[in-house]
Each structure stands twice: as structure tokens, then as C-alpha cells.
Amino acid sequence: MAAHRWQNGLVRWIDARFPMFTAAHHQLYEYPMPVNLNYWWNFGSIAGVILLVMTFSGIFLAMQYQPNVNDAFDSVERIMRDVNYGWLMRYVHQTGSSLFFACVYIHIFRGFYYGSYKSPREITWLTGCLIFFVMMATAFMGYVLVWGQMSFWAATVITNLFTAVPGIGESITTWLWGGYAVDNPTLNRFFALHYLLPFVIFAIVGAHLIALHTTRSNNPLGVDMKGPQDAIPFHPYYTVKDLVGLSAFAFVFAVLVFFYPDVLSEPDNFIPADPLVTPEHIVPEWYFLPYYAILRAVPDIGPIPAKLAGVIAMFGATLVWFLVPWLDTSKVRSARFRPVYRVFFWVLVVNCLVLGWCGKQLPEGIFLTISRVATAYYFFHFIVLLPLLGFIERPRPLPYSISKPVLEPVTPARPGFATALSGGVTP
Amino acid sequence: MDTADKRLPPDPPPRGRKRPAGSEAEAARAQELLDTRYMADLGPVEPGWGRRQFLFLSSVATGFAGLNFFVWPFIDSLNPAADVQALASTEVDLAPIEEGQSITVVWRGKPIFIRHRTQAEIAAAKAGDGADLPDPASDAERAPKPQWLVVVGVCNHLGCVPRGQRPTDPRGEYQGWFCPCHGSHFDTSGRIRKGPAPNNLEIPDYAFLDDHRIRIG
Numbered sequence: 324m325a326a327h328r329w330q331n332g333l334v335r336w337i338d339a340r341f342p343m344f345t346a347a348h349h350q351l352y353e354y355p356m357p358v359n360l361n362y363w364w365n366f367g368s369i370a371g372v373i374l375l376v377m378t379f380s381g382i383f384l385a386m387q388y389q390p391n392v393n394d395a396f397d398s399v400e401r402i403m404r405d406v407n408y409g410w411l412m413r414y415v416h417q418t419g420s421s422l423f424f425a426c427v428y429i430h431i432f433r434g435f436y437y438g439s440y441k442s443p444r445e446i447t448w449l450t451g452c453l454i455f456f457v458m459m460a461t462a463f464m465g466y467v468l469v470w471g472q473m474s475f476w477a478a479t480v481i482t483n484l485f486t487a488v489p490g491i492g493e494s495i496t497t498w499l500w501g502g503y504a505v506d507n508p509t510l511n512r513f514f515a516l517h518y519l520l521p522f523v524i525f526a527i528v529g530a531h532l533i534a535l536h537t538t539r540s541n542n543p544l545g546v547d548m549k550g551p552q553d554a555i556p557f558h559p560y561y562t563v564k565d566l567v568g569l570s571a572f573a574f575v576f577a578v579l580v581f582f583y584p585d586v587l588s589e590p591d592n593f594i595p596a597d598p599l600v601t602p603e604h605i606v607p608e609w610y611f612l613p614y615y616a617i618l619r620a621v622p623d624i625g626p627i628p629a630k631l632a633g634v635i636a637m638f639g640a641t642l643v644w645f646l647v648p649w650l651d652t653s654k655v656r657s658a659r660f661r662p663v664y665r666v667f668f669w670v671l672v673v674n675c676l677v678l679g680w681c682g683k684q685l686p687e688g689i690f691l692t693i694s695r696v697a698t699a700y701y702f703f704h705f706i707v708l709l710p711l712l713g714f715i716e717r718p719r720p721l722p723y724s725i726s727k728p729v730l731e732p733v734t735p736a737r738p739g740f741a742t743a744l745s746g747g748v749t750p
Numbered sequence: 751m752d753t754a755d756k757r758l759p760p761d762p763p764p765r766g767r768k769r770p771a772g773s774e775a776e777a778a779r780a781q782e783l784l785d786t787r788y789m790a791d792l793g794p795v796e797p798g799w800g801r802r803q804f805l806f807l808s809s810v811a812t813g814f815a816g817l818n819f820f821v822w823p824f825i826d827s828l829n830p831a832a833d834v835q836a837l838a839s840t841e842v843d844l845a846p847i848e849e850g851q852s853i854t855v856v857w858r859g860k861p862i863f864i865r866h867r868t869q870a871e872i873a874a875a876k877a878g879d880g881a882d883l884p885d886p887a888s889d890a891e892r893a894p895k896p897q898w899l900v901v902v903g904v905c906n907h908l909g910c911v912p913r914g915q916r917p918t919d920p921r922g923e924y925q926g927w928f929c930p931c932h933g934s935h936f937d938t939s940g941r942i943r944k945g946p947a948p949n950n951l952e953i954p955d956y957a958f959l960d961d962h963r964i965r966i967g
Contacts (some may be wrong), residue, residue: 387831405832408823716768 345529345652350536355554356561357542359725363437363567364540364561366430369708372569373423378521380416381465390514392507395470396595422576424610427455431644436668438656439541439700445648447534450607452644454527459641461520462610464513465621467599468683471592472602478505478513484618484652487631504598542725545656549724604685613675614640617701620694621687636698643705652713660719664712760959805848839967841959844898852915857966861903861911862954863927864964867938872896874925875939884945885950892953900964901940901951905929912936912951 329335329344338344387400387406402409431451432441440448467478482499486492501508539548548554555561579586587609591602607615614637621633643650657664678697684690840857842864847853852865867875875889893899905912907929913919914927914936922935924929924943929936934945941950956966 379824383827386828401831401833405834407825407829407831409825409831411823412827 324503339728343511351558351562352556354536354557355539355548355551356557357540357548357725358553358555359542359544360540361543362564362568363429363433363543365565365572366426367435368565369572370426370430370568373419373426374524374528375522377416377419377423380412380419381518381521383412383417385514385518388514390511392470392510392596395468395510399469413581414580414645416465417588418567418576418579418584420465421610422572422579423458423609424462427458428610431455432672435647435671436658436665437541437543437644438545438651438653439647441651441654441656442648443538444534444541447531447538450527450531450534452626452641454524454531455644456641457520457524458525459611461517461524462608464517464520466608467513468517469508469592470510470596471599472594472596473589473592473605475505475596475598476601476605477607478509482509484634484637487628489631489636506598513564541656541657542723543657544725545660546724552612553725562672606683612680613678614682616678616694617698620681620691620698622695636702640701643702644663647705647709650709652710653716653718654713655718655721660721661712661716662719663716667708667712669702671701674700674704686718760882773877839965841963841965843963845962849897854915855966857902857954858947862966863899863901863903863915863940863951865938867893867897867899871938875899875937876946877943878924878937879945881943884942885948887939887941887950892939892941892950895958898964899938899940900954900956900966902954903927903951905931905934905947906949906952907934907945907947 329338334344384402387398387402387409389395399413402413405411406412434448434451463477463481467474482496482505484494485499488495497503499509500506501512542548569619589606589608594602606612617640618637619631621636623629624632627635653664655661655663658668674697677693678701681690681694681697686694794879838858840855840862842853842855842862843937844864844866847864847866849866850868850871852863855862855864865871872889872893875893879888889896892901901966903915908931910929910931912927912929912934914921920928920930922944924935924937926936926938926943928934929945929947932946934947935943936947936951937943939950940953942948954966958964
């Protein structure tokens with residue numbers, strides 16, 4: 324493939340010194356995308372756009388926000404009432420965080436369904452899990468900045484998780500706080516980190532994309548691209564498809580921002596933080612509810628006290644994702660050809676929704692029992708089912724290539740190209 | 751000039767990457783497939799103002815309009831907020847100011863000079879009306895009640911606060927104010943007489959509420 328020749332002299336001059344046009348051409352036109360991606364593949368690019376929107380709105384909010392315990396809550400209310408379009412910037416940022424998680428959850432579960440984490444895309448998956456981890460930390464610290472009752476007690480509860488660490492727990496928590504309770508030093512460092520971490524996310528997103536463009540996109544069939552008949556250029560086909568999905572998403576975003584800005588958040592956070600009074604019922608934002616349910620569900624396990632076990636289970640619920648490429652022993656990627664896994668995938672989805680619902684309730688009676696069962700099932704899925712299914716499940720026959728059902732098979736006269744495009748293990 | 755002359759020599763093959771066997775022919779075939787099989791459905795590009803160009807340009811225009819609607823609130827958020835604008839007027843009681851005395855009040859974060867002028871200062875200001883002024887203005891316009899001069903105490907050269915409010919301050923060659931930053935001399939009507947400032951000291955919007963009280967802003 325000869326490099327694209329640019330007609331415009333200025334473009335040619337820049338490109339010879341800084342090949343941004345050649346790079347863009349390579350990643351957009353020459354980069355082969357599977358022909359058969361469905362709309363579930365939109366959520367990666369949508370998440371990228373929300374990251375930009377969050378950064379943009381966040382920088383402008385930071386110009387008005389006061390990271391001091393005496394002023395923080397009032398400065399947020401000032402943004403809502405006095406700053407020109409401050410209400411819009413804040414609601415975009417607040418709704419954006421919810422929709423960011425929604426998109427990323429869909430993106431992750433799309434990966435679970437179509438086996439996108441399997442060889443050769445393990446690093447893409449791992450960088451994705453890392454993004455999610457940093458994202459959770461960023462969202463938590465951003466929530467604290469509002470300095471309402473929920474903010475304050477979320478900060479207290481989450482930082483107190485570290486007291487569960489045997490021996491040094493108390494010292495870690497004191498260190499996190501910069502004092503003996505959540506106070507001004509805590510707010511200041513959370514503000515600094517909340518500003519920093521998105522840029523860390525940008526860096527990991529870069530790694531995520533480099534890994535993705537090395538191994539190329541998975542697709543709903545989960546079989547590799549075998550030749551040019553399986554591929555189309557990213558631009559204009561997927562830029563347009565992504566734009567269609569993005570437009571629909573922007574519509575949902577606008578409806579939430581303009582008509583239901585507070586529907587996803589807790590009313591208690593409109594009460595200024597009071598270190599002396601805990602609200603009756605502390606719950607996190609919806610996107611952390613399943614984790615919250617897991618934290619509260621776990622009882623004493625042998626010598627491990629419930630407090631520590633809950634914390635381990637909660638972090639483990641995300642950490643286990645890092646191991647999924649190796650826990651899943653099946654060679655078939657897409658759940659379309661895995662009749663048993665497909666059922667268990669949906670059971671897992673329902674299980675996570677149940678956990679979220681339990682996270683909203685008081686941890687008593689029937690809800691505690693359901694939480695415990697759902698938590699156990701969650702880990703059972705990853706640690707027992709995934710490895711086991713690879714051995715006992717009989718997958719349906721895979722098509723030879725993406726285009727095999729509709730086009731002529733790749734002739735054996737061109738095996739070299741097929742190898743070059745497949746770029747990895749053929750299932 | 752023949753277009754062929756402008757062509758660059760063919761690019762060298764990329765280094766460091768193993769190319770697939772029979773790469774030249776295969777690459778050409780791949781490109782051909784991409785060009786024909788998947789681009790063919792777009793049809794031939796119509797010259798001039800075809801349907802496609804219209805749709806493309808109107809989509810892009812709509813997109814940019816939408817982007818502006820998105821960007822404007824962020825730009826406007828940096829303008830003075832409602833609570834800042836609410837502080838935009840200041841009332842001052844002039845009664846305690848003796849003749850010959852000056853006070854400085856703060857309005858919108860800026861110093862406002864209020865001088866109770868002596869008869870000599872008023873006379874000097876009126877005499878200045880006929881001089882060769884860089885920024886011509888009569889003293890009657892600048893001080894409707896001659897004993898009271900109200901000016902924004904910010905030199906319009908580069909924003910320093912001129913000296914001359916206290917009796918011990920240097921007041922410059924015209925007995926008004928003197929800017930220490932770059933040496934602008936203002937007269938007793940606050941007009942620029944000498945130095946780099948291009949304009950007279952600004953007169954803020956103000957009104958007398960009664961004989962001894964003014965509201966600035």
C-alpha cells in the first residue's frame with residue numbers, strides 16, 4: 324500500500340515533517356473494520372465522546388468551584404443559580420457521569436457477550452478494565468466535591484473501607500483523610516485528583532486504542548477477517564454508523580439534562596454536609612449499587628471478619644474481570660455460537676440488576692438473603708462457570724469467514740492475504 | 751505545467767514491518783475490492799451541486815450550528831455571573847468629605863476617586879478647557895456639580911492606579927493625579943495632559959440621589 328499522495332501543497336509540507344495526515348488516512352481509510360458490526364459496537368466511541376464532554380464541562384465547572392469545606396456547597400449552588408448557564412454545565416456533568424457509566428457497562432457486557440476479551444485482544448480488555456477502575460475513583464471523588472450530605476458520608480464510608488485492612492488500616496485511612504475525619508484536606512486532595520484522573524484515563528484510552536488497532540475489532544460472529552471481502556474502511560462506514568448512534572444517544576442525554584436532571588441522583592445531597600449527622604439511609608449513585616450490595620452482603624468467612632470480607636468481595640467483583648481472558652476456556656468468541664454460555668450471560672445480566680436493586684434497599688431480611696445469593700452467583704459465574712463451560716459446552720459450527728454466508732469463499736490462491744488480515748488465532 | 755511533473759517519487763516500502771507474501775499484487779487486489787465492492791454502492795460521484803453534496807453540506811452546517819449551541823453556554827459562563835452583576839452599584843455619602851479632600855471608594859472591584867474640589871482647582875480645570883488636550887472634554891461635562899469630581903481611578907494606559915488622592919502624594923504637573931507606572935499627568939478634571947495614557951480618566955455612570963449622596967453604577 325503506497326502512502327496516500329496529498330494534492331494540497333501545505334498538507335504535503337506538514338505531512339513530510341509531521342505525518343498526521345498519513346496517520347489519519349492509515350487509521351481511518353486503510354484500517355480494515357469487519358463488515359458486520361452492529362450497534363452494540365457504538366458504545367466505545369460514545370464513551371470516548373462523553374469523556375471529552377465530561378472533561379470540557381469539568382474544566383469550566385472547576386473555574387467556578389471552591390474546594391473548601393466552608394464554600395464548596397455554596398459555590399455549587401452559586402453555579403446553579405448565578406453563573407451564566409451554570410445549571411447547564413453542572414447538569415451536563417452530573418448526567419454525563421451517569422450516562423458514562425451506562426455506556427461503559429454496555430461496552431463491557433458487549434465484550435462479555437461477543438468474547439471480545441479473548442486472544443489476541445487480552446491487552447485491549449485489560450486496559451479497558453483499568454479505565455473502568457480509574458473511572459470509578461474519579462466518579463467517587465467528583466461526587467464528594469458537591470459536599471452535600473451524601474457526598475460527605477460517601478467519602479466517609481468509602482475511605483473507611485480501608486480500615487478493614489488488618490494492622491495498618493487505621494493509618495491508611497488517616498493518611499487518605501489528611502486528618503482524623505473527612506475534612507478540608509480530604510476535599511482539597513479529592514479536587515486535585517478529580518482534575519488529574521481524567522487525563523490518566525485519556526492516556527489509558529490511548530493504550531486501549533493502540534491495542535485495539537493492532538489486533539483489530541472483534542465482530543458479532545467472533546471470527547477473524549479472512550480477506551478484503553470481510554472488511555470495509557472505518558471512514559465513511561463506521562464514522563457514519565457511530566454518528567447515528569451518537570445522535571440517538573445525544574437525544575437521550577438532552578432529554579435527561581433538560582427535563583429530568585435529578586432523576587438519577589439522591590435528594591439528600593441537596594443538604595449541606597454535616598459531619599455530626601449521618602443521613603438515615605446512605606446509598607451511592609445507581610452505578611455503584613451492585614458493588615454496594617456485595618459489600619453489605621458478605622458475612623464472616625472463616626477467619627476473615629465480615630468487614631474485611633465485604634471489602635475484598637467488592638473490589639474482587641471488578642478485579643475478577645482482569646482475569647476473564649484466562650478464566651474463559653472456550654475457544655469460541657461469540658455467544659451466538661455458544662448456546663449454553665448465551666443463557667448464562669443473560670442470567671449474569673439479570674443477576675447484576677438484582678444486585679443493583681438490593682443495593683438500594685436496607686440490608687435486612689429478604690434483601691440480605693437475595694444479596695447473598697446474587698453475590699455468590701456473581702463469583703460463581705466468573706470463577707466456576709466460565710472455566711467449566713469451555714469444556715462441557717458444544718459450540719455451534721462457526722462460519723469460515725464473515726462473508727462466507729453471502730459471498731464466495733476466499734480462494735486458496737490468496738492464502739497470504741488471509742493470514743495477514745486475520746492477525747491471530749483462527750478459532 | 752503538466753500534472754505528471756508534480757508527482758512525488760514512489761514511496762519506499764515501510765521498514766520494520768513484514769509485508770505479506772506477494773504483497774504488491776495482493777495489495778492492489780485488496781484495494782480494488784475495497785474500491786469496487788464496497789464503494790460501488792455509493793454510485794458515481796455527481797459533479798457540481800448534486801443531491802449528495804447538498805445532503806453532506808447541510809449535515810455539516812447543522813452539525814456546526816449544534817456545536818455552537820453547545821459551546822456558547824460554556825463561553826458565556828465565563829462572563830460576570832448574577833452575583834457579580836448584583837454588586838454593580840455603590841452608594842456613597844459625600845457629606846463627610848471636606849473641601850480639598852479626596853476619598854477612594856470601590857465599585858466593581860475598581861477604585862473610584864471622589865474629590866471635593868477647591869475653588870482654585872475648579873478654576874484650574876475650567877482654564878484647561880482651552881488648552882491643547884489629547885482627549886478634548888470640557889470640565890462642565892465632566893463635573894456637572896463643579897465641586898464634585900467623580901472618576902474611575904484607573905489609568906487607561908495600562909491599568910495602574912494614579913497617585914494624588916492623599917495630600918502627600920505626587921499630583922503631577924497639573925495638580926490632579928500622576929500615574930507612577932509610566933508617568934501620565936492628569937489635571938484637576940481628571941483629563942490626560944501629558945504622558946502615554948490615550949484618554950482622560952473615565953467618568954463612571956453616577957447620579958445624585960440628593961445633595962449629599964450619589965449612586966455609582
